[in-house]
Amino acid sequence: MSNSYDVIVLGSGPGGYVAAIRCAQLGLKTAIVERENLGGICLNWGCIPTKALLRSAEILHYAQHAKDYGLKIAGEIEADLEAVVKRSRGVAKQLNQGVTHLMKKNKIAVHMGEGTLTGPTSLTVKGEKGEEKLTAKHVIVATGARARDLPFAKADGKRVWTYRHAMTPSEMPKKLLVIGSGAIGIEFASFYNDMGADVTVVEMLDRIVPVEDAEVSAFLEKSLTKQGMTIMTGAGVEDIKATDKAVTAKIKGKDGKVAETEFSHCIVAIGIMPNTENVGLDKLVEMDRGFIQIDDYGRTKSKGLWAIGDCTPGPWLAHKASHEGVTTAEAIAKELGNKDVHPHPLNRDAIPGCTYCHPQIASVGMTEAKAKEAGYEVKVGVFPFIGNGKAIALGEAEGFTKTVFDAKTGELLGAHMVGAEVTEMIQGYVVGKTLETTEAELMQTVFPHPTISESMHESVLGAYGRAIHI
Known part of the structure; x- marks a missing residue:
């Protein structure tokens, strides 16, 4: 098979694989490069498996409140954490297989390995087939992002977790500290609270889910507090010490006083970092805090090189990435002579945001x-x-x-x-x-x-x- 394509997509998350499919639909010879799992973080470690976890917690919540619905459930209701996680991973696996099928159906070449740009429209892939050299008329960078670490509390997967660790816990937290109250932090706080953990959420701004309307933030804080969570706003974690058995955190409250509290585990959910290092982008694109700067159609400053999704400016949402993928694919097809496509730039004022807490x-x-x-x-x-x-x-x-x-x-x-x-x-x-x-x-x-x-x-x-x- 020739390693020359019309379009190569670097990354197969909800932006990348959708872009590849749309390119193929438009008659373009397309390849996708992925270093880990088709479907990217969202499908394998983000949006989808977390919703499976939250669904289990929701069912548990209803079972525990069956009496409110005039029902009796004999015996004690318990959560089997191992089974809950197994179900979540099964959902992710099923969808990963679905994306694999879609690549075959649309005749998209899949190159598994680490992709590095050698120019705006060329790259090398080091993976299961050794080193491959690929070229294309256009390249779309869709490398996504990863969780941001606290400088003084690197995630170790044992006591200090990122969202990825929190999805496959080896044990149920007894007392959980969640740092950050954006969508990821609040969803995991909600899940573990429903599962029976004692949860504390620390947010440095003056209200939780700070991007939302103030009335929504106030309502949610009241609801989560009623459910048993401890919510600390205007507060900051100044230091964390993790041992084999616990996490000790120094938390500065809104009154300026610092208190030291012990937790069994900690989830760090303070934002994301774009995966734009070591990809060969340095001289090819303009970046702002690591995010690739693009126009309304995904173009970078280098002709033939495009970017979409979480490695570009926000909002950092899967559906935004998918929409950008379609827009960019159609813009490329137009440049390659397709007169039947009419790409429209993304309207950022009409992008919905959803947080699946309770x-x-x-x-x-x-x-x-x-x-x-x-x-x-x-x-x-x-x-x-x-x-x-x-x-x-x-x-x-x-x-x-x-x-x-x-x-x-x-x-x-x-x-x-x-x-x-x-x-x-x-x-x-x-x-x-x-x-x-x-x-x-x-x-x-x-x-x-x-x-x-x-x-x-x-x-x-x-x-x-x-x-x-x-």
Whole structure:
């Protein structure tokens, strides 16, 4: 087989493998280079297996509260951590095999090994076939990112964990410290709390999930505290000492006092670092804190070299990477003479964010504070789930939907949700933003009854003083 291609994709995560498939669909001879597992971090060690873990914790939570639903379960409900992890790994394996099938189906050549660029459109791969030299008309870099370490607390996999260690624990933490309250930190805090661990979350900013709307942050903190977590905001971990048996952390509280506390384990979830070192990128692209700088279609400063996903500026989300993959593939096809493709740049204002804790969080667009900072006069509607019949019937009446509109034009600026199944519902607002909807269209939309999605309608009505059930 010739090692010359139209497109080579370096990395097979949700950005890379989607880009490769779209290139193949457009008739381009395509190859993908992967050093570890097809599907990348998201499929094998991130988005998917963590949701499998969280589903097990959710089932455990419902079983423990069966009495609330008029049910009796004989005997004690226990979590089998080994079995829970085994199920999660099985889900990841199944999807990894699915991506392998998709590569074959689309006739995409797979080169397993460590890829290093030798120029904008050439690279070497050191792997199972020795050293291979590959060339292409275009190369897409999709190398992703990894967890950021604390300088004084390197993850060892025993007592100090990254998300990867937390997914395959050798033992159940008794007392867990989670450093960072972004999506990764809060999801693992929620999982281990439901599984029975004593969980403390430390966040240096003044509220948890700080990228979310302030009302959502406040609601989530109250809910997690009610579930038994200790939440410390405006606090910082100044030092960690790990031994074979425990982790001792010095934590500076918002009052400035430093206290020393012992934990059985610690998860560090303070952000990510792009995988852009030792790939041969240094003279080929411009970088900012290690992230490859690109235009709206994924182009770098070197002709023929493109980049997508977590190795480029955020938000660092799998669905953003996949969307970029399609955009870049179509832009390449257009450059290669395909007149039937019309790539559109990514609209960053319409990228949803989802956090799968208990309760769930989902959002799109501007928070109320950001909208006001941007100079908008806003209309805001908030509808609590306690006014929603389906939420009450499900026993999930905690939560709310919040919408933010431009008071002058009716443009939907943002939507923010916390509660049961909101990660499935947010797409309704994303479609609305993509179609540039106003409050008028949303008000005229018929929402099915009984569904929690009716809270979305009521929130819109509430922004204009027309809510029915509150």
